[in-house]
Amino acid sequence: MEQDLTTLAATVAELQASIAATNGTFAQTFYYITIPIMVLIHVGFLAYEMGASRSKNALASGIKNILAFAMIVPFFYFVGWWIYWAFPTGLTLSAGAMGISGLAYANEIALPWSEYMGPNLDDRASGVFWGAFVLFAATTASIMSGGVIERIKLTGFVVLAIVLGSFVWILAAAWGWHADGWLVTRFGYHDFGAAGVVHMVAGFFTLGVLINLGARVGKFNPDGTANHIAGHSMPMTLIGLMLIIAGFWGFLMACVIVPGEAWSWGTAIEATIYGTPMTLSGMTFNILMGFAGGIIGAWMVTRDPFWMMSGALGGIISCAAGLDLWYPPMAFAIGFIGASMMPFAASFAEKRGIDDAVGAVAVHGFLGFWGVLAVGIAAQGYPAVFGEDVAVTSFTGQLVGAIVMGLLGFVPGYLVSLLLKVTGQLRVPAEAEILGLDAVKVPASAYPEGLHPSVSPAE
Amino acid sequence: MEAPFTATSWDGISGAIYAGYGSGEGVWLVLSLVLIVVAIIFGWRHEEHAYKATKKKL
Secondary structure: OHHHHHHHHHHHHHHHHHHHHHHHHHHHHHHHHHHHHHHHHHHHHHHHHHHHOOHHHHHHHHHHHHHHHHHHHHHHHHHHHHHHHHOOOOOOOOOOOOOOOOHHHHHHHHOOOOOOOOOEOOOOOHHHHHHHHHHHHHHHHHHHHHHOOOOEOHHHHHHHHHHHHHHHHHHHHHHHOOOOOHHHHHHOOOOOOOHHHHHHHHHHHHHHHHHHHOOOOOOEOOOOOEOOOOOOOHHHHHHHHHHHHHHHHHHHHOOOEOOOOOOOOOOOOOEOOOOOEOOHHHHHHHHHHHHHHHHHHHHHHHOOHHHHHHHHHHHHHHHHOOOOOOOHHHHHHHHHHHHHHHHHHHHHHHHOOOOOOOOHHHHHHHHHHHHHHHHHHHOOOOEOOOOOOOOEOOHHHHHHHHHHHHHHHHHHHHHHHHHHHHOOOOEOOHHHHHHOHHHHHOOOOOOOOOOOOOOOOOO | OOOOOOOOOOOOOOOEOOOOOOOOHHHHHHHHHHHHHHHHHHHHHHHHHHHHHHHHHO
16 A cells, blocks of 8 residues: 555656646747748838838838847847836835845846846746847837838947837836836736737837927928828738738737646746736737738728738737737727727828838727727726735826836937937938939848839720 | 857756857847948948938939
8 A cells, every 4th residue: 555655756756847848848939930921021021111111222122121020139148137126116126015026036037147047947937038039129129120211320220229129118107017016016017918018108109209200201292291202012011911910920829828838827828928828829819810800991981001011010909918818809999999090190290300211100009008008998907917915907007107208219219310310320412312222321122123114904 | 159058959958048058148249230220331331322312413
């Protein structure tokens, strides 16, 4: 009998070790897979931006986008990851109630010389989490990248991309996308899919930059009316937008905390980054419903394929903050309403002299704002974070969060771009812009054999 | 840079295993940063020369 119990205990221990190994590998793989899926966002932004540029600027736009991604990776390693863990409670560097924030914690796990910031046989999580966050960071810079095409200096843009991707958005994430974040614990701010901390921050940062950067030559007439500057390849732009949508599945997947690991919120079910319960299954209903609502809403008001695909993106962004909570038809309606408003938000900005080449401010800034507020309107009263007697979601909490996100994006974007403008590092000279940036500074040609448009309707 | 442990087998090895752990990180961090700054400076110079050349052409 005693021997049987000993054998049984050994078998149970072996099974537990096996389950732990399997779950650990699953968890690691789960986040690892999100990274190549999110790379599709950048494939998409690359195609989108190049297509939205005139052929004389196609490669310069591409270089800018590729370089932003590459520059953010090391800076996010140097400092971005540390910011996320150091600042959730504000700027005091104090530890929060969950014990996963503050100076001491950040120094232990996220300084670039920490034992967890490289191959470590006892740590199967840090690298994949860091990688997923790097892709979030690169997304913010890509959002800005599209708005400023065809006239920004590359080095000025690189500085802005590093500031946005490695400093600004991750501070917003610490405050509003962390279980110890002060917006979450004090105001019940809820932003599951990063409508505020990624899209709104990047959109408002872009707005600040666009004010200083100014419009492309020929965009506005002397009387202030705007001209449409068409990109050279609408099909490339549309495919790019669809690739961004594909990448969004990885982005939203990476917003989920899987169960069963030491760092998980529990053993039974997936959770949000706040530790609140959710399911991938439930999120799936809402992503697709928001996506569909966005396309249909944008089609209804514009009939324009560019805005339809932007509407797909806009529909998901509109729903992003509450993807874990919506009743699916609600997600459809929120996406539909957001995408219907989006072209008007773009026109509003254009009438005020803002030349946003791809509608980044409207799609990401305005709809990020709408998405954050939507939770306050249609999903009030949910406990906002893991634990007992915690703050609940409310309109006030979402409004406070939205204001913080808007300012946190706009102010640094405006100030850093103003500094670049004053020092002559923001905008290319007019003659280079007119000639085309590819001919001026790119040692390659996008279309060396030329573009051959049809000369007659019958051809 | 050396392995952060002295062993002739992986048996019993755990924790951080990356080359230079605990001794050489600073050198590589600074080198990475310097390489980025140098690349940006060269990129900036290339851009400025390109714009000046364009001005001369017109």
